[in-house]
Amino acid sequence: MAEAVFHPPRRKRRVFEAYEAPFPVGVGGKDFRMCQAEMMNNHVIVRNPEDIEQLYNKGYFGKGILSRSRPVYNISDPLLASKWQGANLNMPIITSRKYQRHVQWAKSVLQEQGFDDCSVASILEDYTKPLELPVLGKDGAEQTVESCGSTGPDTASAEPSRQPSADRGDAAAPCPGCQKEGCQQPCPEGGPGSKGQEPADPGETAQAPRQEHGSVVCCGHEAGESPGQWPGDVARSGERAPEYVLVQEEDERSLCPEDGSPHEQENLAKKEKLVCRRNPFRIVEYLQLSLEEAFFLVYALGCLTIYYGEEPLTIVKLWEVFSAVKPGFRTTYMAYHYFRSRGWVPKAGLKYGTDLLLYRKGPPFYHASYSVIAELVDDNFEGSLRRPLSWMSLSGLNRTTASASKELMLCYLIRPSDMTAEEMATPECLKRIKVQELIVTRWVSSRERSEHDDI
Structure with missing residues (x-):
C-alpha cells in the first residue's frame, strides 16, 4: 500500500468574516x-x-x-435597496408585484381557516392599507414629515442605508378584526392565525390619514409609539408585532397641464414612490440542523x-x-463525532455522492479538503456495507471528487466483535469504536514512469 500524500487545505481568496470560536461553548x-x-x-x-x-x-x-x-434571507429586494439608498430608509423595500403575492398567500390562509370572501376582503383591506411610520435620518435621528421626503432615488450622493435582515419569528397572518357591514362571519378571538402564523394587534390598524411628501410616504411617530422605537425593533421585540415594508408603486401623473391636449396620453409619466404597508404574510428563516x-x-x-x-x-x-x-445515523454520527473532535467542520456530502465533506475552520474560510464515505465494520473489516462499491463506481466517485480539487477518504469504523446489539442501542458504544482512515488516489502509469525515470 502506497504512503498517503497530504495536501494542505485550500484557503478561499475572499473571506468576509472573522473566525470566532470552534464550538458554541x-x-x-x-x-x-x-x-x-x-x-x-x-x-x-x-x-x-x-x-x-x-x-x-x-x-x-x-x-x-x-x-x-x-x-441571511432578507425580504428586501437588493436592486431596489440600492436604487433607493439615497432616501436612507431603514425598512425592507419590495416590489408591488411581490407584495401582492404575499397578499394572495395570506388570503389563501384565511380561506383555509373557513372565513368567507367578505371577511377575508375586509381583513386584508384593513391590514394592508398605507401606513405612516417614521424613518431614520442620515445622522440616525428621527425625521419629521417636512424633512424625510424624497423626490426619487438619488444614487449619486446617496449614503449606504442600513437594510435590516428579515425579522425572525413566526409567520404572521393578519386578523385585526372584521368590522365591515354585511359580513356574517366575525373574526374569532385571537384572530385567524394558525400555528406558525400569528395575528396582529387590532389596535394597530387605526392610523392617521395618509400624507405623501415627494415620493416617500412617511410621517412622525404613531400615537402610543415610543420615540426611540422603530418598525424593525417593534417586530423584533415580540413575535406578534407586524413587519413593515416599503412597497415601490407607480403613480401615473400627467405632465401636460392643459385639459383636452391631443398629446395628453403620450405625456403620462410613471412616477415611482415608496408606500409603507404591513406585510400580511411573513416569511421567516430558521436554522436547520442535521x-x-x-x-x-x-x-x-x-x-x-x-x-x-x-x-x-x-x-x-x-x-x-x-x-x-x-437508518445509517449511527455510522454517520460516529464519523461526524470523530472528525469534529479533531478540529474539522463536517458538512453533508450529498453534492459529491459521499457522507461528509470536511472543512478546516468552516466553509467561509476554506474549501472542503476531503469527501468521506463512512462504513461500520468488525475487526476483520467485514460486515454489511451501507454502500457496496464496485471498481467502476469507486473510480467514478474518485474522479468526481478529484475534479473538485478534493480527496476521497474511506472512514472505517471498527467495532469489537464482542459488541452486542444492546450496546449499540446507546451512545456509550462510541467509547469502544476505533477509526481507520484510508485516502483513495488514482494510479497513473505515465506519471509513475516519469518519476522512476527521474530517479
Missing part, C-alpha cells in the same frame, strides 16, 4: 448558553434568533432553510436541548429516534 463554562431546538417533520429546527447566531457563528452548525448556508449536528450539540457539548412538542428528549431517546428516522 466558552472555556471553563464562561458565557455558557443553553440553546433550544425542536423536532419538526423529522428535522431539527432552531427558531430563537440568538440561538441561531450562537450556533452558526461558533462552529458553523446547521444552515438556513432559505439560504445556501448562513441564514441529525448528526444536533446530536453532537446535545451529547458531546451539552449546549442544546431538543423538544418534541413540550417535552425535552433525553440523549438515549434522541439516539433511538434519530436511528429510526435515518
Whole structure:
C-alpha cells in the first residue's frame, strides 16, 4: 500500500468574516448558553434568533432553510435597496408585484381557516392599507414629515442605508378584526392565525390619514409609539408585532397641464414612490440542523436541548429516534463525532455522492479538503456495507471528487466483535469504536514512469 500524500487545505481568496470560536461553548463554562431546538417533520429546527447566531457563528452548525448556508434571507429586494439608498430608509423595500403575492398567500390562509370572501376582503383591506411610520435620518435621528421626503432615488450622493435582515419569528397572518357591514362571519378571538402564523394587534390598524411628501410616504411617530422605537425593533421585540415594508408603486401623473391636449396620453409619466404597508404574510428563516449536528450539540457539548412538542428528549431517546428516522445515523454520527473532535467542520456530502465533506475552520474560510464515505465494520473489516462499491463506481466517485480539487477518504469504523446489539442501542458504544482512515488516489502509469525515470 502506497504512503498517503497530504495536501494542505485550500484557503478561499475572499473571506468576509472573522473566525470566532470552534464550538458554541466558552472555556471553563464562561458565557455558557443553553440553546433550544425542536423536532419538526423529522428535522431539527432552531427558531430563537440568538440561538441561531450562537450556533452558526461558533462552529458553523446547521444552515438556513432559505439560504445556501448562513441564514441571511432578507425580504428586501437588493436592486431596489440600492436604487433607493439615497432616501436612507431603514425598512425592507419590495416590489408591488411581490407584495401582492404575499397578499394572495395570506388570503389563501384565511380561506383555509373557513372565513368567507367578505371577511377575508375586509381583513386584508384593513391590514394592508398605507401606513405612516417614521424613518431614520442620515445622522440616525428621527425625521419629521417636512424633512424625510424624497423626490426619487438619488444614487449619486446617496449614503449606504442600513437594510435590516428579515425579522425572525413566526409567520404572521393578519386578523385585526372584521368590522365591515354585511359580513356574517366575525373574526374569532385571537384572530385567524394558525400555528406558525400569528395575528396582529387590532389596535394597530387605526392610523392617521395618509400624507405623501415627494415620493416617500412617511410621517412622525404613531400615537402610543415610543420615540426611540422603530418598525424593525417593534417586530423584533415580540413575535406578534407586524413587519413593515416599503412597497415601490407607480403613480401615473400627467405632465401636460392643459385639459383636452391631443398629446395628453403620450405625456403620462410613471412616477415611482415608496408606500409603507404591513406585510400580511411573513416569511421567516430558521436554522436547520442535521441529525448528526444536533446530536453532537446535545451529547458531546451539552449546549442544546431538543423538544418534541413540550417535552425535552433525553440523549438515549434522541439516539433511538434519530436511528429510526435515518437508518445509517449511527455510522454517520460516529464519523461526524470523530472528525469534529479533531478540529474539522463536517458538512453533508450529498453534492459529491459521499457522507461528509470536511472543512478546516468552516466553509467561509476554506474549501472542503476531503469527501468521506463512512462504513461500520468488525475487526476483520467485514460486515454489511451501507454502500457496496464496485471498481467502476469507486473510480467514478474518485474522479468526481478529484475534479473538485478534493480527496476521497474511506472512514472505517471498527467495532469489537464482542459488541452486542444492546450496546449499540446507546451512545456509550462510541467509547469502544476505533477509526481507520484510508485516502483513495488514482494510479497513473505515465506519471509513475516519469518519476522512476527521474530517479
